[in-house]
Amino acid sequence: MPKKIFEVFILFWWCLWSLSGVFGVDELKSVSVTEGESVTLNSDTEIQTDDLIMWRTGHNNILIAKIKENNYKTDFPDERFRDRLKLDEKTASLTIMNIRTTDSGLYRVTSSRSKTPLNTFNLTVYARLPVPVISHSSKKSPSSLSNCSLVCSSVLNVSDATLSWYAGISVLSSISVCDLSISLSLPLEIQCLDDSYSCVLNNTISNQTTHVNTQLCGPCSDFNCCCGFTEAVIRLALSALVGVATAAVLVYEFRSRSLQQKKREQTPSNSD
Structure with missing residues (x-):
């Protein structure tokens, strides 16, 4: 029984792998660009004999460009991209010039030789940023x-x-x-x-x-930074307190020395 379950499991995954080759979803590639610039979407292929490459956009798969190998004739049927599209004649990679924010969306490239898209892109076009x-x-x-x-x-x-x-x-x-x-x-x-x-x-x-x-605004300097009225008053008060304390210490020291001098003058000497 375990062997049967294992065989069924292998068969199941083999079927999924086979179906992915026919109906599989291609990897979505994200591309970002600023409006006014040019961007190239790569087909990742080379045009083969009698190959027809087509580029479509949007969820409705609107055809915007195609090229056929036998005569290298290109066609751009969508008027929105008039004079702004270019196809590489060897790889069929699509270049969008002077890109606009309205060009954002999905882009798919397909080949007549394949049932699945060769590539799918999610293109995001950002507006040019203003200077703050x-x-x-x-x-x-x-x-x-x-x-x-x-x-x-x-x-x-x-x-x-x-x-x-x-x-x-x-x-x-x-x-x-x-x-x-x-x-x-x-x-x-x-x-x-x-x-x-x-x-x-x-x-x-x-x-x-x-x-x-x-x-x-007022500039900062190495020694001072512009300060408010409250901070200036506090600094002035602290300076005054330091000055008063220093004066009190000096007066105390002066009086102490004067008293000691008087005591020495009033005390009789040993020789007397």
Whole structure:
């Protein structure tokens, strides 16, 4: 009985393997690119005699390009890609030029010699990121009266992006969005500035960085950093206390020495 079960198990997996050769799903390859650039989707094959290679897109498998081996004639029937597609005459790899965000989606390449797609791609086209803009914040909280309040924003609509404040390589704060119809902004409140602060807008494949202009706020120096009124009063009070304590010690020391001197003058000497 165990032997029979083992044979059935082997037969089952052999059938699955055989069916995958006929109906198997090809591996989905992810490709990301920024709009305006060019991208090449490889067919991973070479055109054979009388071979017909076809590229389709979308869930409806709309034909966008085809090439036949015997005359190397190419055809691009989809008007959306007019003058933006190119097929390699040996491999039938597809190049999409001046790519648009609306070109995102599934792309499949098939051959008349195979019942399954040669390759399937999931293409994601990201919009170009705007350069973030840094300015003074128009809203200040009572605790920020002595501080510098800034805001970083993206002046154009973005999607799938993250806006972050950096001090050097350290992230101070960040905000992410998947889809946005209004501008994205992120505040920052600090006491003083140096050239290590920056605001970065990034997505999966690109980023835009703006460094803070130190003239927006008081600069930090090696010896002092701009401080608020409360901190200045505290420092002044501490300095005054130290001065008073020092004076008291000096007066005590002076009086002690004076008393010792008087005692010596009043005490009769041994010779008398």
